Amino acid sequence: MKTLKTYCLSFVSLVLVTTTFSQVRLPKLVSSGMILQRDANIKIWGWAAANENISINFINTDYNVTANSDGKWELQLPLLNAGGPYVMKINASNYIEINDILIGDVWLCSGQSNMAMAMSGVASTYPTDVAVSTNDRIRNFNVPREYEFNTPRTDLTSGEWMKANPTNVLKFSAAAYFFAAALYARNPTVPIGLIHSSYGGTPIHAWMSEKALKAFPETIAEIQLLKNPAYVNNIIQNDITLENNWDANLKNNDAGGVTKGNWTLNSTDTSTWATISVPFAVKRNIGSVWYKKDILVTNATTVSNPSTLQLGTLIDADSTYVNGRLVGFNRGQWTSRKYSVPANTLVVGKNTITVRLVSNSLNGGFTGNVYQLVGKDETIDVKGTWKYKVGYAAAALPAPVNLRLKPTALYNSMIEPLKNYAIKGAIWYQGEGNSGNKPSQYTIYLRSMIEDWRSLFNNPTMPFIYVQLPNYQAAVASPAESNWALLRESQLKTLAVPFTGMATTIDVGDPNNIHPVYKKPVGTRLALAAHRVAYGNDKIVSAGPMYKSMKIVGSTIELTFDTLGSLLKFKSSGGTPVGTHTNFAIAGSNKTFAWAQAKIEGNKVIVWNDAIPNPVAVRYAWGQNPAGEKLYNTEDLPASPFRTDSWIVGKQYFLINYN
Numbered sequence: 001m002k003t004l005k006t007y008c009l010s011f012v013s014l015v016l017v018t019t020t021f022s023q024v025r026l027p028k029l030v031s032s033g034m035i036l037q038r039d040a041n042i043k044i045w046g047w048a049a050a051n052e053n054i055s056i057n058f059i060n061t062d063y064n065v066t067a068n069s070d071g072k073w074e075l076q077l078p079l080l081n082a083g084g085p086y087v088m089k090i091n092a093s094n095y096i097e098i099n100d101i102l103i104g105d106v107w108l109c110s111g112q113s114n115m116a117m118a119m120s121g122v123a124s125t126y127p128t129d130v131a132v133s134t135n136d137r138i139r140n141f142n143v144p145r146e147y148e149f150n151t152p153r154t155d156l157t158s159g160e161w162m163k164a165n166p167t168n169v170l171k172f173s174a175a176a177y178f179f180a181a182a183l184y185a186r187n188p189t190v191p192i193g194l195i196h197s198s199y200g201g202t203p204i205h206a207w208m209s210e211k212a213l214k215a216f217p218e219t220i221a222e223i224q225l226l227k228n229p230a231y232v233n234n235i236i237q238n239d240i241t242l243e244n245n246w247d248a249n250l251k252n253n254d255a256g257g258v259t260k261g262n263w264t265l266n267s268t269d270t271s272t273w274a275t276i277s278v279p280f281a282v283k284r285n286i287g288s289v290w291y292k293k294d295i296l297v298t299n300a301t302t303v304s305n306p307s308t309l310q311l312g313t314l315i316d317a318d319s320t321y322v323n324g325r326l327v328g329f330n331r332g333q334w335t336s337r338k339y340s341v342p343a344n345t346l347v348v349g350k351n352t353i354t355v356r357l358v359s360n361s362l363n364g365g366f367t368g369n370v371y372q373l374v375g376k377d378e379t380i381d382v383k384g385t386w387k388y389k390v391g392y393a394a395a396a397l398p399a400p401v402n403l404r405l406k407p408t409a410l411y412n413s414m415i416e417p418l419k420n421y422a423i424k425g426a427i428w429y430q431g432e433g434n435s436g437n438k439p440s441q442y443t444i445y446l447r448s449m450i451e452d453w454r455s456l457f458n459n460p461t462m463p464f465i466y467v468q469l470p471n472y473q474a475a476v477a478s479p480a481e482s483n484w485a486l487l488r489e490s491q492l493k494t495l496a497v498p499f500t501g502m503a504t505t506i507d508v509g510d511p512n513n514i515h516p517v518y519k520k521p522v523g524t525r526l527a528l529a530a531h532r533v534a535y536g537n538d539k540i541v542s543a544g545p546m547y548k549s550m551k552i553v554g555s556t557i558e559l560t561f562d563t564l565g566s567l568l569k570f571k572s573s574g575g576t577p578v579g580t581h582t583n584f585a586i587a588g589s590n591k592t593f594a595w596a597q598a599k600i601e602g603n604k605v606i607v608w609n610d611a612i613p614n615p616v617a618v619r620y621a622w623g624q625n626p627a628g629e630k631l632y633n634t635e636d637l638p639a640s641p642f643r644t645d646s647w648i649v650g651k652q653y654f655l656i657n658y659n
Contacts, residue, residue, distance in 0.1 A: 023049040023093040027154075029421050032099045033161030035139050035193030037106045037422035038082045045074035045420050054092040074420070082190045102137065104191030105183070106423045108453075109176035110207065110415070111430035113200030114467070114522075117515055119177055120170040121336045124310065124370060125517045129181075130166050137188070138164040138180045140172045143197035143418070147409035149226040152209070152416035161193075173198065175429055175467070178523025183530065195423070197414045199404055203433040204445045206410045212452035216445070219407040226406055239400040246360055246397045256290045256356065256391040263290045263391070264321045266352040273387040278366045279312055279512055285364045287394035291355040293386040295373060302375030303346045311337035311382070312368025313513050314357060321354040322346065336368065336517075346375075353382060360397035367512040405433070419456045425463030425534050426453060427526050431491065432469065432514060435483045442490035447497055463534035465501040465526050466491065468640060470509030470516055475627035479585040479593035485622045488641050501529030504544050504640045511625050525637065541566050544637035545603075550618065550644045556608040557586065557618050557644070566633035568600045582628030583621045588612045591647055593619060605631065617645035 026046040036042050048054060048067040056063045056075055067073040084102035089095070109115060123130050144158050162168040169177060173196045180192040199206075205219060213219045225231055256263030270292055278293075297303060309327060311320065317331040320339055323346065328339030353373075357364050366386075373380040403409060434442050446466075454462045468491045469484055488506075495502055503525035510516035525543075532542040545561040545568055552558075561568065586596040586609045596609045596618070607618050621630065621641035631639040 023052055024054060024090060024096060026090075026096060026098075027417070027420070028156040028159045029141060029195070029418065030098065031161060033101075033139060033163065034098070034141075035102045035104045035106055035161070035191050036077075036080065037424060038103045038190065039079050040422040040424075042077040042080065042422050043074055043420045044077065044088070045072070047071050048073055048092055052092055054090060056091075057089040059086050084191070102139070102191040102193070104137070104193060106193040106195065106421070107176070107179070108418065108423050108426040109173055109179070109194050109196045109198065110426060111198050111428050111467075112202045112433050113198075113515055114432070114519075115173055115175055115196075115198040115427075115429040116200045117174050117519065118170060119172050119174045121515070122174045122517045122519050123170060124338070126520060129178075129520065130169060133169040133177075133181075134165040135181075135184065136163050137191040138177075138184055138194075139191070140164070140168070140176070140194040140196055142171060143195065143414050145199045145404075146413045147206075147404045147406075148413035149223075149232060149403075149406070149409060150229065150412075152412040154417060156417050172196070174519035175522045175526070176427065178520045179427060179526045179530075180523075182524045182527035186527075186531070195418060195421070197410075197418070198429075199410055199414070201402075201405070201433055202410060202430070203405055203437075204430060204442070204449060205407045206405055207415060207430075208408065208445070208449050209411050209416070209452050209456070210408050212448050213407050215448060223407050226403075226408075232403065235401045235403065242398055242400070243360070246394070250288060250358065250392055250394055253394075254288045254391040256288065256389070263292075263356075263389075264326075264354055265324050268292070268354075270387045270389070273389045275385050276388055278371060278383055278386050279368060280366055285357075285390065285393070286359050286361065286396050288356055288358050288391035289364060289388055290391050291357060291366075291386050291388045293353045293382055293384075295351050295353065295380050295382060297346050297348055297351055297375070297378070297380070299375065299378045300348055301377045303348055304343055305376040306343050307341040307346065307373055307375040309337075309339045309341050309353070309373050309382075310370045311339070311355065312366055312371050313337065313515065314355070315365045315367060316357070316359040316362055318358070319356045321356075323351055324354070333362065336370075336515075341373070356391065360394070361399060368517075369510070369512070415453070415456065423457060423462070425465065425530065427530075428464065428466040429522070430466075431487050435469070435487045439483045439487035440490060442487050443493045446490070446494045450494075450497055450500065461499050463499050463501070463530060464497075465503070465529045465533060466494070467503045467505055467522055467526065468492065470505040471507065471625040472509045472511065472514055472516075473624040474511055475625045476623055479595065479619065480623060482623045484624050485641060489643065492640050492642065499533055501526075501533040501542065502640070503529055504638050506621055506626060506641055507630055507638045509625065528637070541633060541635045541637065543640075545631060545633050545639040547620070547639070547642040547644075552615065553606075555610075555613045555615065556606050557615050559605045559607060559618060559620075559644075561603050561605070561639070563603050563633055566635055568603060568605065569632050569634065570598075570600065570629040571632045571636070572629045583626045583630055585619045585622060586612055586615045587617045587619075587645070588614050589616055591617075591645075593617075617643070617647075619643040619645070 050069050052067045054065050065073050065075050080103045086101045088098040139161050141161050176194045184192050316333045319329040371383040450464045508518040508521045528542040531537040531540045541564045548560045548562045582595050584596040584598045584607050585593040587593040596607045598607045
């Protein structure tokens with residue numbers, strides 16, 4: 001439920017010892033457990049009484065600074081080598097001691113929901129990685145998810161540095177953690193710090209400053225409007241009222257509600273209910289839909305011990321019952337459902353799982369792959385046939401304004417406050433939120449944002465590594481236009497910006513889930529790109545084959561690739577038969593693409609279709625979810641999707657609202 005935005009910040013000093021009348025205050029990032037950037041101009045800063053003298057001791061060196069008339073102060077430290085732990089002692093009208101400081105490499109990790117996706121959401125996919133995650137030299141700081149329009153903030157409202165271990169790591173971004181683990185594995189002498197600043201469902205302009213957005217006139221008027229707190233509060237209150245009214249209407253009219261038919265009960269008559277196979281493609285049902293499945297428990301120890309019910313990812317909000325007992329609920333679109341079933345909730349024999357699924361504006365559905373009840377001594381598959389019935393078919397809730405999506409919203413509160421903290425570079429996983437609106441222009445925004453952030457951190461060559469969108473949604477039978485393909489192309493074009501790298505993930509997505517759980521290869525590939533861009537290691541093959549040029553040879557098209565010294569190969573995945581090269585499409589002058597055949601010759605791929613004797617263009621992996629074999633190098637890194645044509649695509653289709 002949306003709540004009224006509070007703009008007053010409540011600052012709490014991060015101190016071990018302080019007097020009642022303490023004056024010196026530090027930003028949240030400058031706190032115990034922090035990792036400072038090696039070989040960089042490190043700044044320690046804060047606030048104090050006007051003109052207050054402050055003494056600082058760090059690594060056997062004493063420093064003295066004086067706050068200015070506004071109470072602001074800062075200290076520039078010399079270049080430092082990787083190492084630690086160290087203690088920093090700050091003396092003024094109060095005393096602050098910052099313990100367990102390491103010197104290493106610090107990376108800003110940002111984007112939308114696929115960067116936000118925590119290790120807790122992939123723990124069942126990577127249980128061993130979680131179990132062995134203890135490492136005091138990999139640390140994470142989660143930036144609070146808030147928005148701001150009026151003035152860029154100077155500090156965060158909360159946050160702390162956490163060391164990697166099986167408990168803490170569940171709160172780390174999964175992509176960021178695997179990135180850090182891969183970096184650390186290659187150079188364990190250098191600690192890795194992660195500043196994780198992400199927010200699900202957000203477009204790129206929310207992460208850009210007002211200065212950067214001056215190049216995009218369509219945002220200027222809105223930015224000025226949003227600086228008025230009364231205007232913003234009116235939006236918030238209106239959204240709250242609309243949602244409360246919608247929820248009340250649903251509650252009053254849901255035929256399965258507890259005050260009506262009470263379909264939570266096992267005794268509910270389902271003889272006339274329809275059937276559906278779970279998981280299933282997204283289904284158009286706005287309002288409430290009730291789903292039921294009977295399962296058979298055979299082991300008494302399953303009954304007498306707690307169990308875990310996993311229900312993939314549900315769209316949108318669910319309330320889940322086992323034998324009439326509520327075991328969990330979640331209002332998060334696409335969030336993985338993993339609910340604890342208390343001991344003695346189950347019985348030996350037949351048990352009923354009931355899910356009330358509510359969607360106020362989106363298609364509803366059961367997506368993802370993991371559907372099971374895990375007991376002490378048995379695991380029960382809960383995929384397959386379920387029964388369902390509509391509780392109430394409601395009108396769609398009018399689209400909320402979603403202030404976090406607005407220009408500058410997140411930059412002001414989640415990026416600007418970080419500017420004094422020296423970092424090695426940034427990793428970025430975002431694009432889904434821009435796929436429905438002129439995806440071909442995404443590269444313009446991304447280039448502008450990279451320049452914007454480099455200016456903020458006063459580092460014009462700051463490494464910027466990003467994820468190219470993965471495969472998602474159903475594969476198509478024939479070559480077709482695709483907004484996601486256009487956005488991937490925009491991301492590919494952004495490699496022209498110096499000191500950038502890209503992790504291609506066209507093979508690790510999920511057709512049923514916009515949040516694929518396969519985050520380990522994402523993090524590993526980001527790290528490979530960082531080794532080249534940030535660490536200058538040209539001996540590592542850091543990316544898959546990159547399209548270089550084309551040549552028409554008779555009735556074929558010859559494609560040449562930059563392979564970084566590696567060999568090309570086709571690789572099948574997802575049960576696709578070997579030899580099915582349906583990721584290549586070819587067209588003649590009529591601009592109509594058809595699937596093609598392909599073969600590898602050295603660093604070239606020869607593409608043809610016998611029905612197209614005079615080909616002029618080729619596209620590779622051009623679609624939402626390209627099927628068939630994909631092109632890789634020897635290191636199993638996939639080629640980026642590409643096209644050789646520059647034909648204007650007629651309509652850039654709006655596919656789905658990812659917000």
